[in-house]
Amino acid sequence: MAKGKKTVFFCQNCGYESSKWLGQCPGCREWNTFVEETVSPVAKNAAYGAGGGQQGKRMDPVPLSHITALEEERIKTDIEELDRVLGGGIVPGSMVLVGGDPGIGKSTLLLQVCGQLAGKGHKVLYISGEESLRQIKLRAARIGEFNENLLLLCETNLETIRSTIERTKPETVIIDSIQTMYNEQVTSAPGSVSQVRESTGVLMQIAKGMGISVFIVGHVTKDGSVAGPRVLEHMVDTVLYFEGDRQVAYRILRSVKNRFGSTNEIGVFEMQEKGLAEVKNPSQAMLNGRPTDASGSVVVCSIEGTRPILIEIQALVTRTNFGLPRRTSVGIDYNRVNLLMAVLEKRAGMHLGDCDAYVNLAGGMKLGEPAIDLGIVLAVVSSYKNKVVDQGILIFGEVGLSGEVRGVSMAENRVREAEKLGFTTCIMPKANIDAMQGKYQIRLIGVANIKEAMEYI
Numbered sequence: 001m002a003k004g005k006k007t008v009f010f011c012q013n014c015g016y017e018s019s020k021w022l023g024q025c026p027g028c029r030e031w032n033t034f035v036e037e038t039v040s041p042v043a044k045n046a047a048y049g050a051g052g053g054q055q056g057k058r059m060d061p062v063p064l065s066h067i068t069a070l071e072e073e074r075i076k077t078d079i080e081e082l083d084r085v086l087g088g089g090i091v092p093g094s095m096v097l098v099g100g101d102p103g104i105g106k107s108t109l110l111l112q113v114c115g116q117l118a119g120k121g122h123k124v125l126y127i128s129g130e131e132s133l134r135q136i137k138l139r140a141a142r143i144g145e146f147n148e149n150l151l152l153l154c155e156t157n158l159e160t161i162r163s164t165i166e167r168t169k170p171e172t173v174i175i176d177s178i179q180t181m182y183n184e185q186v187t188s189a190p191g192s193v194s195q196v197r198e199s200t201g202v203l204m205q206i207a208k209g210m211g212i213s214v215f216i217v218g219h220v221t222k223d224g225s226v227a228g229p230r231v232l233e234h235m236v237d238t239v240l241y242f243e244g245d246r247q248v249a250y251r252i253l254r255s256v257k258n259r260f261g262s263t264n265e266i267g268v269f270e271m272q273e274k275g276l277a278e279v280k281n282p283s284q285a286m287l288n289g290r291p292t293d294a295s296g297s298v299v300v301c302s303i304e305g306t307r308p309i310l311i312e313i314q315a316l317v318t319r320t321n322f323g324l325p326r327r328t329s330v331g332i333d334y335n336r337v338n339l340l341m342a343v344l345e346k347r348a349g350m351h352l353g354d355c356d357a358y359v360n361l362a363g364g365m366k367l368g369e370p371a372i373d374l375g376i377v378l379a380v381v382s383s384y385k386n387k388v389v390d391q392g393i394l395i396f397g398e399v400g401l402s403g404e405v406r407g408v409s410m411a412e413n414r415v416r417e418a419e420k421l422g423f424t425t426c427i428m429p430k431a432n433i434d435a436m437q438g439k440y441q442i443r444l445i446g447v448a449n450i451k452e453a454m455e456y457i
């Protein structure tokens with residue numbers, strides 16, 4: 001092996017670095033994800049310098065008070081759901097990672113962004129390493145009209161990409177996808193951890209140096225054959241994940257990191273024949289087609305970022321046919337469901353030990369907010385007792401291990417959203433109710449523990 005080069009083992013899932021091969025990654029606990037890669041010392045330095053983008057300048061410290069920073073001017077894409085998730089639009093010179101499963105709609109969304117920006121007179125360069133010009137044209141034909149401000153390039157070599165960007169001077173660049181790009185200075189294959197990191201480093205230099213906003217597409221991979229977006233989350237300014245079920249039309253764009261805005265903000269889209277359409281009123285969309293007289297169905301309110309979203313939780317509790325009870329959950333943390341069922345067993349005296357339970361979130365959405373706990377509990381109780389929860393009832397509240405219902409943040413926003421969508425009653429934590437009495441038309445019922453809540457079923 002050439003002098004100055006050494007090999008390192010990288011976890012292809014999370015980027016954990018080790019000098020020897022390991023069966024299980026200590027970082028992310030995945031098995032068989034380590035792959036040997038050659039790293040040259042030169043390339044390594046390049047990546048670390050990339051964050052600053054200030055090489056060659058004199059680096060004297062500056063008093064903070066002397067720095068003038070105007071509120072970042074932002075470029076609006078006019079796709080409101082996206083602008084909000086970005087924190088109000090695209091910040092020039094920022095780097096945005098768009099991650100998601102293959103086929104979820106990343107390329108479609110970004111092509112639509114290109115169309116919007118080009119339509120406003122911005123020069124946009126879309127670089128694809130995955131599809132041919134013809135394929136992109138066919139996709140574009142489904143989406144709509146594009147003018148000559150949108151330039152396409154099919155290329156995977158980063159040096160060529162850099163020189164093209166320097167020559168054409170676009171304001172926004174799309175890289176689709178980072179896993180196909182390669183840097184000649186790095187010997188490992190495209191898609192490997194070191195290649196993905198180095199390529200991002202180079203793009204970062206371009207973004208910060210020339211003030212170009214760069215969108216990077218990254219596929220989420222489970223099999224470990226290509227490095228996932230996780231390994232570069234810390235390098236970029238904003239990380240957006242596109243989630244959803246491919247069978248369900250709704251797609252959720254979620255910001256998990258944002259240097260220029262709040263995180264956990266979501267945008268909701270629907271995949272249609274002509275590309276992605278914005279869903280302006282997600283609560284309405286999520287509740288569409290809700291069964292009106294089925295047991296085990298309740299509506300909860302979760303705050304995603306700054307926005308309340310109403311969504312239906314469905315539970316099906318049946319007797320176990322074989323020895324061990326089966327429990328599954330879709331869209332909700334499986335362990336949380338098990339925990340809440342244990343609380344019901346212990347604190348409300350329900351015998352769920354010989355019951356199967358299936359708990360689903362309708363609409364292909366994933367929620368992790370504890371405020372939906374009480375909804376899960378009541379959905380399970382409703383299905384177990386085969387009693388229908390009135391369809392005008394909205395439920396929210398966190399449930400603790402002793403069965404108490406704890407207060408949640410932004411309770412007023414939830415109540416307001418419920419009122420807006422025509423709900424008549426809110427079952428909510430007692431702790432939240434005092435500040436709200438008398439302010440709303442909707443009937444508010446405060447409960448202190450799950451037993452009290454169960455009386456309303």
Ligand code: TYD
Binds near residue numbers: 142143
């Ligand atoms: P795509 O953007 O290629 O996904 P990704 O880049 O994340 O891999 O999305 C592909 C899917 O979207 C594909 O299954 C077809 C579907 N689609 C539509 O339903 N309508 C459309 O207008 C377009 C362009 C794609």
Ligand code: MG
Binds near residue numbers: 106107108176
């Ligand atoms: Mg794609």
